[in-house]
Amino acid sequence: MPTASIEEIDRAVRGDTAPRAFLRTVAAAADVPALRAMAGEASWEESTFRRYADQVATVAAALRTAGLDAGDRLLLMMRNRPEFHVVDTAAQFLRATPFSVYNSSSAEEIQYQGAHSGARVAVVEDAGFLRRLLAVRGELPALERIYVIDRPDDAPDDVLPYTALLEGHTPLDLAALAEETDPADLATLIYTSGTTGPPKGVMISQYNVVYTVEQLRRCLDLEHTAGVRLVSYLPMAHIAERMLSHYSAMCNGFSVTTCPDPTAIATYAKEVHPEVLFGVPRVWEKVYAGVNGALSLDPDKKKSFDEGVAAALPIKEAERNGTVTQEQRDVWAFLDAVAFSLVRNLVGLDQVKVAVTGAAPIPREVLEWFNAVGVPLSEIYGMSESSGPMTWDAWDIRPGTVGRVLPGGELRLAEDGEVLYRGGNVFVGYLNEPAKTADTIVDGWLYSGDIGELDEDGYLRIVDRKKELIITAGGKNISPANLEAALKTIPMIGQAAAIGDGRKYVTALLVLDPELAPLWAMQQGIEFTDLADLATKAAVIDEVQRGVEEINIRFAQAEQIKKFTLLGEEWLPDTDVLTPTSKLKRRGVLARYADEIEQMY
Secondary structure (H helix, E strand, C coil): CCCCCHHHHHHHHCCCCHHHHHHHHHHHCCCCEEEEEEEECCEEEEEEHHHHHHHHHHHHHHHHHCCCCCCCEEEEECCCCHHHHHHHHHHHHCCCEEEECCCCCCHHHHHHHHHHHCEEEEEECCHHHHHHHHHCHHHCCCCCEEEECCCCCCCCCCEEEHHHHCCCCCCCCHHHHHHHCCCCCEEEEEECCCCCCCCCEEEEEHHHHHHHHHHHHHHHCCCCCCCCEEEECCCCCCHHHHHHHHHHHHHHCCEEEECCCHHHHHHHHHHHCCCEEEECHHHHHHHHHHHHHHHCCCHHHHHHHHHHHHHHHHHHHHHHHCCCCHHHHHHHHHHHHHHHHHHHHHCCCCCCCEEEECCCCCCHHHHHHHHHCCCCEEEEEEEHHHCEEEEECCCCCCCCCCCCECCCEEEEECCCCEEEEEECCCCCEECCCHHHHHHHEECCEEEEEEEEEECCCCCEEEEEECCCCEECCCCCEECHHHHHHHHCCCCCEEEEEEECCCCCCEEEEEEECCCHHHHHHHHCCCCCCCHHHHCCCHHHHHHHHHHHHHHHCCCCHHHCEEEEEEECCCCCCCCCCECCCCCECHHHHHHHCHHHHHHCC
């Protein structure tokens, strides 16, 4: 793990901004593919960094003509597509503040963020997004201009097509604009999920951006960065996607393939063969479940593969401990040649150099399985208020932890175990919320709201969110996230929610995996009409019960699941039960399943 002080990273980036770094990238990698999008069946549209910069210069001119100036806000609402990168980057060159709204946001949520930020210009993708924005346009007094990429025929005359940003404008001098940018400029706003009240606007400065990019660059430790392939598929309203596939790509020259549908990431991975891939745990869990589900169609092949994984696990542990022997290396090379490399190629992970998971806990056995089969998966930890990461070890991983503090950061635990962090990536504050800012940043330390544990080598383990710990009627403190991560390793379970705050014992809502549960049922000869029907079958409930009993062995008596309710419906991202990145919305779950929960008590 590379180490560096706050002062060292500060010296490396002092005075820099993302626009200035972008121009250095363009100069060094003008003909490298920058932005790619699928144009049809196995057909791609591609822009080099030179073309990317040319479009930025023209769009910046158009936005300035539209009235966007330094300090103004630009509201963006679009799927992952090249136009996002062009418009966002152009706004940065104007020293304006672009920010993204989640695509699922209601008209009321758009109104809140648009009004709270004082957005002057908006760029949205299509008729659906436009309709929601127009519904509240009268409540956005600062909004002066709207552009839409796929403009519907019935759009109001003053709603302009995206082509109006690309045509009829003399490109601005990007070098001159970049010189005017200031590290104190706000690069973006990240609006929090608002689970404990109205969303807060997390202010991320240009200094925060270049500081974080430098931290990540040192952690990645790649021989070169220009042209490194990655897929952008998570919402750009989320700090992880924005930091990796937008800011880091601008500054390092990554080649970004945009994937407009997050559920299509598996298909895109097979096409792109990414070299760097970030995924929330559910992404990795689905790959893991899919591979094992496909293998289970041939029991002998599944048994052989599982034996190979079992043999590889201690080899990978020996590698981490520095005790691996040549004989062990030879064994793993054989397993890789006959099995593991074939699986990696099948799912498009054969060229991954850095694989990262974050935003929620991943089951340890899933992470170790990927390592065993040759995918270097590691956990990262951070939050919007730290511009993304606080801890990460891309190479020296310790399963069950989220790594050590990043170079240029300092980390310690408060008396109650809360994780505190200090570094140049700590956000400026909450927009228009000085009191909440003062509660979150104290003497330069960011109070994360997470409870953690540090081992003797500085590796951090996250216990849970401070506000989400289950305190049973008997006074026991229990981490629901750790329980839920374990429960999701039951092959037929796709999602889990642990219940028990203020209760005598812990229960769980378990959701059948919509792909693997039907597959298992068919192999067992169980007849069913749909997932809801399958959840009522005695054989299915018994199989899940066996899995719960195996999980319970790992936990203390007070933490064990005493009862569960099996649900035959899919929990989808960006709903009342899951965030856009598939984190549990606990309040939503408790509200939707209040009756089912009461029946367990």
